[in-house]
Amino acid sequence: MEVVGQLQKQYVDFITSLFREAYLDDQYVQLQKLQDDSNPEFVVEVVSIFFEDSEKLLNDLASSLLVSISLFWVFILCLRPSLLLMVVLFFLLFLFQLYSQQQVVDFKKVDGYVHQFKGSSSSVGAQRVKNACVTLRNFCEEKNLDGCSRYLNLVKQEFYLVKNKLETLLRMEQQILQAGGTVPLLEQVPLLWKQ
Secondary structure (H helix, E strand, C coil): CHHHHHHHHHHHHHHHHHHHCCCECHHHHHHHHCCECCECCHHHHHHHHHHHHHHHHHHHHHHHHCCCCHHHHHHHHHHCCCHHHHHHHHHHHHHHHHHHHHHHCCHHHHHHHHHHHHHHHHHHCEHHHHHHHHHHHHHHHCCCHHHHHHHHHHHHHHHHHHHHHHHHHHHHHHHHHHCCCCCCCHHHCCCHHHC
16 A cells, blocks of 8 residues: 555645646646546546547647648649749738738637637646637737737647646556555645645
């Protein structure tokens, strides 16, 4: 049983650090409270759905922010223009992009994806992801493509960090259970991260 005690202590230390570093918030505690003997895999299932949905949302967000002008390039390549004409066309293309960026990106659609991602992050207690989504939504409201692109990278970074942390946490829970122990409930753990 000494092994179980060590695993439980490692678990408590790790999850405490996740709260202290704001990877997770109290919503994760609420999620854990919904798990019971009738549904012992509840947290794992909800977090797994969060991972899957988030991957799709991140892909949708990235593709929505791309300014696509590939048909224009196909047209240029088909003509095989002279070097001077290519330079002129490239310059015109550059001007076209500058002028039309705000019109090509559907910021309402992007905002919808960000809103959905913020909601799912919030539902599992992924606090840093949720906070990054709030800022990304502000850039969407301003129709700021550069800000959206930069913050999308931050949202991705925060998502993959919390995903890694949650996968580690869930693995630790499995190790405790396999060793014959019980996973300490967060309400039984002193709330060290709130001090």
